[in-house]
Amino acid sequence: MHMPTLRQLQFFDALARTGSFSRAAETCHVTQPTLSAAIKELEALLQVQLVEREARGASLTHAGEEVAARARTVLAETQDLVAAAHEAGKPLSSAFRLGAIPTVAPYVLPKILPKLREAYPDLKLYLREDMTERLLEGVRARELDAALIALPWDAPGIETEPLAEDEFLFIAPKSHPLAAKNGLDPEDLAEADVLLLEDGHCLRDHALSVCSLPTRAKSTEVSATSLQTLVHMVAGGLGVSLVPRLAADAGVTAGTDVSLRPFTHPLIGRTIGLAWRAGSPRKGEARLIGEVVRESLKGGLVPV
Amino acid sequence: MHMPTLRQLQFFDALARTGSFSRAAETCHVTQPTLSAAIKELEALLQVQLVEREARGASLTHAGEEVAARARTVLAETQDLVAAAHEAGKPLSSAFRLGAIPTVAPYVLPKILPKLREAYPDLKLYLREDMTERLLEGVRARELDAALIALPWDAPGIETEPLAEDEFLFIAPKSHPLAAKNGLDPEDLAEADVLLLEDGHCLRDHALSVCSLPTRAKSTEVSATSLQTLVHMVAGGLGVSLVPRLAADAGVTAGTDVSLRPFTHPLIGRTIGLAWRAGSPRKGEARLIGEVVRESLKGGLVPV
DNA sequence: ATGAGGTATAGATTATCTCTATGCATATGC
DNA sequence: GCATATGCATAGAGATAATCTATACCTCAT
Structure with a gap:
């Protein structure tokens, strides 16, 4: 069976988002003819017209909307694949985006950062302090890999682990x-x-x-x-x-x-715990960080 | 972010299934060096070893298993994307695999086949007669696009529509x-x-x-x-x-x-109905076929 | 030892991707 | 109403990457 290229899907996703061939080409760091040709080829492969070429930019056809939505999930899952492979190979050896609520962040992060630095010298930890709901939004939107919050907190698509x-x-x-x-x-x-x-x-x-x-x-x-x-x-x-x-x-x-x-x-x-997106490829790494937090809190708090 | 190629994922999927570089190359219709090189490149991109090269074939590492599973879903969803695009463009204009139970098939198919041929001349309808459970297995496994069965029938991941x-x-x-x-x-x-x-x-x-x-x-x-x-x-x-x-x-x-x-x-x-895999890209086409069936049964049976 | 099965490597060939340059259509401004 | 700007398509050249053939290398079995 003939398949499109992930590159084509990326291009088409950009086109769907920007609504313009030229702007999409910009965001993909290619020239506009390159992107135009790729979209044309994609349309030929799928045997459907995906975009209406208009005077001022382009708009998606019905089929285009459908394909755009599916392309997004394919691309997201491919990114997950890459992340999962990376995690399996050498956990916590690249960027990890951790969120924490304001009543936890200032008291936990200073404790764990040195330990993480020691245990995972290649880890680049990006931190974000915000309230629970916004953190979990970020987790769901794949902007955060995990978040330190207070449990229990019911949220669909979120998995949690109590720490202390x-x-x-x-x-x-x-x-x-x-x-x-x-x-x-x-x-x-x-x-x-x-x-x-x-x-x-x-x-x-x-x-x-x-x-x-x-x-x-x-x-x-x-x-x-x-x-x-x-x-x-x-x-x-x-x-x-x-x-x-x-x-x-x-x-x-x-x-x-x-x-x-x-x-x-x-x-x-309250129970301090860690949250991550259900099915996240970085679940294992999140647990590793949770372990460090648990270890760090052992002195004063009751571990779970 | 750097991404693997769908081609690489296809190659790796074949490798995971066959457990051999040469046999995988065969199923992909490329030569063994081509596939070897592609896998090597994939490993370089993901920065993980995916397979253990052994004297007699190859076996997956832990990371390889993880990647193989995710690759399969990415590939399946890409196929869905293609099918969805095709459906949106010109419904029922290619191969459609329809199942039917033995107490329905001989009495419904002769009625609908001429109508389908007339309404969708490009449709190539593949038929399979089997009992409900096996049909639904086929539907779930993407071997069938829809199945004519008797409702109600509870099955996870299956959507149904009553016809008559x-x-x-x-x-x-x-x-x-x-x-x-x-x-x-x-x-x-x-x-x-x-x-x-x-x-x-x-x-x-x-x-x-x-x-x-x-x-x-x-x-x-x-x-x-x-x-x-x-x-x-x-x-x-x-x-x-x-x-x-x-x-x-x-x-x-x-x-x-x-x-x-x-x-x-x-x-x-009993209620005669149509079943398809939840989230199937060909749901719309299935409904079109259901409509033809409903129309064909209007004479004697009570439509739903 | 020697051959069979299976993978890695090298070099040549081919296909494809991407770029620059340019043309064409439509809307905007004077 | 004409000039201009904006935006997409097309053509041809050049660079890249994919694939092939040929062959080397390794391990196991006889």
């Missing part, structure tokens, strides 16, 4: 009544002024669920943009809050005069 | 008591000697469910290999049976001296 339990600690001004109370319980928070992170941070939702309150009930007026800010606000006497042990151990309260105390029991907190 | 309701008629020797009974009801069959088709025919299961009896309870000693045989057995006085209207209208009882009567109510029967 991250306990929530209570934080309050030294003068606050709860700072001295014996046997600290989550229910004690019901009465207090609980400060939260901005909307979109999953830690905000976790904190709210700990307080057993609806999402918008608490302190909507003030919310912090980062854990560091949150600590400063607590230190300034604006209220109390929760801080994950991960951040506390990393010294997020250093230099401030706040009381930091664990809850008695049960252990309340 | 095919009522069951009662058939008995003229002398049989039930041949003259007023108001024929399925329950009347409980007392009778019901003849069935061989195991594997879905019509056998349908008939049994009409009789409201467990699969093996009835006449296990004798079973017919075809509807024609079944009719002859009934004519010979071996028992009674059910015949779909489709076959009756086509004259399956012609030349035999049997009584053929409808049941009073409710209408009992």
Whole structure:
């Protein structure tokens, strides 16, 4: 059976995206006649007209749309093949794009980067800090190879692996009544002024669920943009809050005069985990990175 | 990003299947050095060793297995792309492989073939008669583009469309008591000697469910290999049976001296439908064929 | 040892891909 | 209304890469 060339499909994909022979040729780094000829040949091979040549550029026919969509998946899967081969050959020896949520990134990345550098000297790690939803969008869109997030997080087409339990600690001004109370319980928070992170941070939702309150009930007026800010606000006497042990151990309260105390029991907190696209060719490499993270967090956090 | 060639993937797929450079070269209709060079280049591109060159042929490395699997899906989807383009351009203008179950094929195909020939003169229709399960296996394996079966039939990865309701008629020797009974009801069959088709025919299961009896309870000693045989057995006085209207209208009882009567109510029967692989590029063409079948059956059967 | 089966290498040939240069059609500006 | 700009097609030359034949090399079996 006669088959098109991947090159032809690449050209046609570019043509479909740009809607112009010349611009498509540019993005493919070939001249316009080259691309024109290739498309013509593709049409001859498929025995269908794929594009309408118009005065100003080109538009796809119905068949063209169909072929363009299929071409995209073929190209994507070929890239996956290359990535998978590379992973199988020598894992973590090229570019890897890792995302992390803001309440994890500053406290985990400094720990793992040296270890990764040592274990995988050829690894070029690109980092992106963003909130869970946007990270997972990136993962799905193949812009990220994996993401450090808080589990559980249900998302179709995403696979996850838990790495460590991250306990929530209570934080309050030294003068606050709860700072001295014996046997600290989550229910004690019901009465207090609980400060939260901005909307979109999953830690905000976790904190709210700990307080057993609806999402918008608490302190909507003030919310912090980062854990560091949150600590400063607590230190300034604006209220109390929760801080994950991960951040506390990393010294997020250093230099401030706040009381930091664990809850008695049960252990309340979140699960730090790694997420990747289901069927990703770099799943194995993601797990390797997860292993390094797990190892790095072993000191303070409870591994899973 | 650098990509392999589809040709290279084809070569590698052949190598993976045959386990030999020379035999792979043969199946690809190139010489062995050509294929060897292509594989070498592919390995260089992916920066992984894909095959272990052994004294007697070659075996895949772990990376090779991974790449081979992915190469197969890429190649399959590229073929789908070609088929889809072809369908979009001029539907039913090349080879189409249609399956049909034995209790449908002889009565439907003669009706639709002339119509198809007229409507789609370029169509080259390849036919295969087999039982449902094997047909659907073929559909899944891309050996068949569609299959005429009796619905409902649950199968993962298969999509179906109902075409017509095919009522069951009662058939008995003229002398049989039930041949003259007023108001024929399925329950009347409980007392009778019901003849069935061989195991594997879905019509056998349908008939049994009409009789409201467990699969093996009835006449296990004798079973017919075809509807024609079944009719002859009934004519010979071996028992009674059910015949779909489709076959009756086509004259399956012609030349035999049997009584053929409808049941009073409710209408009992089966649904004739078309099945194709989910995501098949030829889904549209399958539907076109389904339309012809529906049209052809309009006379006697109840269209859906 | 020697031959058979199977893969790698070398060099020549051929096919193809890509480029530059140019022509043609259609819309835009003066 | 004519000139001009934009965008695609075509032609021919040159560079590249694919494929072939011929042959060397290796391993196993007899």
